[in-house]
Amino acid sequence: MLSAGLPQGTVPKLERPGPLRERVYEALLELITIRALRPGQHLVESELAGHLGVSRQPVREALQRLNTEGWVDLRPAQGAFVHEPTEEEADQLLTVRTLLEAEAARLAAANAGTAGISALEELCAKGESAVADGDVDLVVATNAAFHAKVMELAGNVVLAELAGQVDRRVRWYYTPVARQRGIQSWIEHRELIAAIAARDEARATEVMRAHTEHTRKTYHEREAL
Amino acid sequence: MLSAGLPQGTVPKLERPGPLRERVYEALLELITIRALRPGQHLVESELAGHLGVSRQPVREALQRLNTEGWVDLRPAQGAFVHEPTEEEADQLLTVRTLLEAEAARLAAANAGTAGISALEELCAKGESAVADGDVDLVVATNAAFHAKVMELAGNVVLAELAGQVDRRVRWYYTPVARQRGIQSWIEHRELIAAIAARDEARATEVMRAHTEHTRKTYHEREAL
DNA sequence: GCTCGGTAAACTGTAGACAAAAGCCAATCC
DNA sequence: GGATTGGCTTTTGTCTACAGTTTACCGAGC
Numbered sequence: 435m436l437s438a439g440l441p442q443g444t445v446p447k448l449e450r451p452g453p454l455r456e457r458v459y460e461a462l463l464e465l466i467t468i469r470a471l472r473p474g475q476h477l478v479e480s481e482l483a484g485h486l487g488v489s490r491q492p493v494r495e496a497l498q499r500l501n502t503e504g505w506v507d508l509r510p511a512q513g514a515f516v517h518e519p520t521e522e523e524a525d526q527l528l529t530v531r532t533l534l535e536a537e538a539a540r541l542a543a544a545n546a547g548t549a550g551i552s553a554l555e556e557l558c559a560k561g562e563s564a565v566a567d568g569d570v571d572l573v574v575a576t577n578a579a580f581h582a583k584v585m586e587l588a589g590n591v592v593l594a595e596l597a598g599q600v601d602r603r604v605r606w607y608y609t610p611v612a613r614q615r616g617i618q619s620w621i622e623h624r625e626l627i628a629a630i631a632a633r634d635e636a637r638a639t640e641v642m643r644a645h646t647e648h649t650r651k652t653y654h655e656r657e658a659l
Numbered sequence: 660m661l662s663a664g665l666p667q668g669t670v671p672k673l674e675r676p677g678p679l680r681e682r683v684y685e686a687l688l689e690l691i692t693i694r695a696l697r698p699g700q701h702l703v704e705s706e707l708a709g710h711l712g713v714s715r716q717p718v719r720e721a722l723q724r725l726n727t728e729g730w731v732d733l734r735p736a737q738g739a740f741v742h743e744p745t746e747e748e749a750d751q752l753l754t755v756r757t758l759l760e761a762e763a764a765r766l767a768a769a770n771a772g773t774a775g776i777s778a779l780e781e782l783c784a785k786g787e788s789a790v791a792d793g794d795v796d797l798v799v800a801t802n803a804a805f806h807a808k809v810m811e812l813a814g815n816v817v818l819a820e821l822a823g824q825v826d827r828r829v830r831w832y833y834t835p836v837a838r839q840r841g842i843q844s845w846i847e848h849r850e851l852i853a854a855i856a857a858r859d860e861a862r863a864t865e866v867m868r869a870h871t872e873h874t875r876k877t878y879h880e881r882e883a884l
Numbered sequence: 885g886c887t888c889g890g891t892a893a894a895c896t897g898t899a900g901a902c903a904a905a906a907g908c909c910a911a912t913c914c
Numbered sequence: 915g916g917a918t919t920g921g922c923t924t925t926t927g928t929c930t931a932c933a934g935t936t937t938a939c940c941g942a943g944c
Contacts, residue, residue: 453735453897455723478925489899494927498680498723504820510678511905511926526817529762533818537758592751593758595729596821678927703895714929719896736896736935888943897934905926912919 454488459496461486466505466516467606477506477514503599524607525650531604532646534597535581539642541588543630550587551631557583558627562620578605580623584642587630611653622648679713684721686711691730691741692831702731702739728824749832750875756829757871759822760806764851764867766813768860775812779852782808787845803830805848809867812855836878847873 462482465471477497483490501508507515519527542550557580564572581601585594622645629638687707690696702722708715726733732740744752767775786801806826810819847870854863 455897480925490926491898491900495720495723498720499727502724502727512907513926523817526815529815530817530821533758533762537754590751590754592748592755592825596755596825600817600821680927705895715896716928737937738896886944889941891938891940893936893938895934895936897932899932900930902929903927906924908921908923910919910921912917914915914917 454492455495455499458482458486458488458492459499462496462500463505466500467602467609471516473516473518475516477516479513504603519607524653527600527604527607528646528650528653531597531600532643532650534593534600535584535646536639536643538585538588538590538593538597539626539630539638540635541590541593542584543633543635543638545589546587546630550583551627554580554583554587554623554627554630558620558623561623562617565617565620574605577619584626584630608649608653611649615649615652618648619645679717680720680724683707683711683713683717684724687721687725688730691725692827692834696741698741698743700741702741704738729828744832749878752825752829752832753871753875753878756822756825757868757875759818759825760809760871761864761868763810763813763815763818763822764855764863765860766815766818767809768855768858768863770814771812771855775808776852776856779805779808779812779848779855783845783848783852786848787842790842790845799830802844809851809855833874833878836874840874840877843873844870 462471471477479490479493479497483493486493497506497508497514500506501514505517507517509515557576561573561576561580564576578601582598585597588594622641626638626641626645629641687696696702704715704718704722708718711718722731722733722739725731726739730742732742734740771779782801782805786798786805789797789801803826807823810822813819847866851863851866851870854866
């Protein structure tokens with residue numbers, strides 16, 4: 435057992451480039467989320483391939499995956515188009531997110547230990563200071579991290595995977611909204627932590643439900659602008 | 660407008676073969692669900708390609724999709740392996756299913772019309788007679804159709820898509836269980852219809868939750884065998 | 885007898901090429 | 915003048931070929 439003598443952290447995984455399709459997938463996903471590729475736009479394989487400096491094959495495989503995850507629509511014999519979210523779909527997606535996040539909050543309340551709770555408080559403090567500094571990007575990132583942490587504490591891998599996909603798409607649809615929500619969001623986060631720390635499953639569920647519902651309300655108000 | 664003179668039904672869609680990857684995908688999924696391809700088995704691309712009479716490319720694309728949906732694990736530079744469900748994962752998956760199905764029941768109770776309710780009753784009758792006849796395959800199929808109908812009545816496309824994936828995997832894990840549940844399952848279906856018809860969202864949620872929870876209990880009892 | 889090193893086979897990852905289908909534009913006919 | 919048909923271009927769908935990596939096997943040495 436040679437490996438027993440090695441420190442675990444120093445040789446994490448011998449960072450290797452990884453499959454091309456993965457990197458193409460992430461690149462395209464990034465381009466879509468920052469709206470460099472606009473909804474409805476026709477994605478030509480050879481164009482993307484040339485632009486990324488790879489062959490068409492990895493691009494195809496990445497588009498396949500993006501298709502199954504709902505980012506692009508793959509029309510047979512016609513190609514890939516960036517998905518165009520409708521009002522109805524956005525609303526349905528948010529309904530599902532509310533459901534998944536609320537369940538995660540309940541499970542977190544049931545399972546979380548003191549270490550997890552202090553981690554949440556740390557993230558919450560980081561988010562609040564980011565709000566105070568007006569660092570919008572950091573606010574958004576920390577918000578995502580907070581929800582991810584709650585999901586992790588829930589300890590349900592399947593749920594986490596689904597919620598991860600749904601959350602990212604929600605963030606895509608509601609990017610402008612997320613930038614508006616500001617400080618109020620973090621007050622609600624504090625309430626959630628309190629409920630989880632108290633192991634109050636019902637209250638954690640309800641707080642999280644109200645929290646995500648606020649996002650939807652903000653969205654619909656935005657339409658009036 | 661020449662087409663106006665043509666009868667619509669006679670030329671439905673000129674049934675086209677459709678993309679190869681689709682058919683390969685469905686073929687592989689079928690082989691996995693009926694356990695012709697066993698969990699943990701190494702899927703060699705060229706082998707599958709030869710067996711299905713196509714090239715490796717469509718097989719690769721099908722495997723990609725199966726990977727993102729959790730049916731196979733794609734280990735880099737090593738190939739595809741049929742996913743091996745663990746006890747923990749099966750339990751988590753069932754938790755998620757309970758969540759999604761319960762929400763679907765609630766929405767169905769809120770939205771369903773008389774047409775939808777009678778459709779449910781029809782399916783229920785069909786399932787009961789199948790139980791009486793001892794036609795196990797028909798029972799399983801009708802059960803799936805019943806749940807799909809409830810999902811359709813819920814009117815949330817995003818939810819339906821997620822639940823569709825989860826349900827199919829649940830059915831894969833719990834195939835032996837489904838064959839045992841028999842008549843009791845359909846009594847619960849009747850209760851669900853009653854709750855939906857009464858537009859009682861809370862009761863519909865609870866009935867569906869209890870229903871799927873019964874499946875889990877049956878599963879754990881099975882382990883004792 | 886066991887371990888280590890080297891070699892070979894097999895499989896995946898990627899690239900390039902060819903054929904088929906869809907869309908577009910122009911020329912033609914009513 | 916408008917609609918239609920024909921051919922052309924573009925893009926996808928599929929196949930074949932090649933390079934890189936991993937795994938397994940076999941022989942030599944301790």
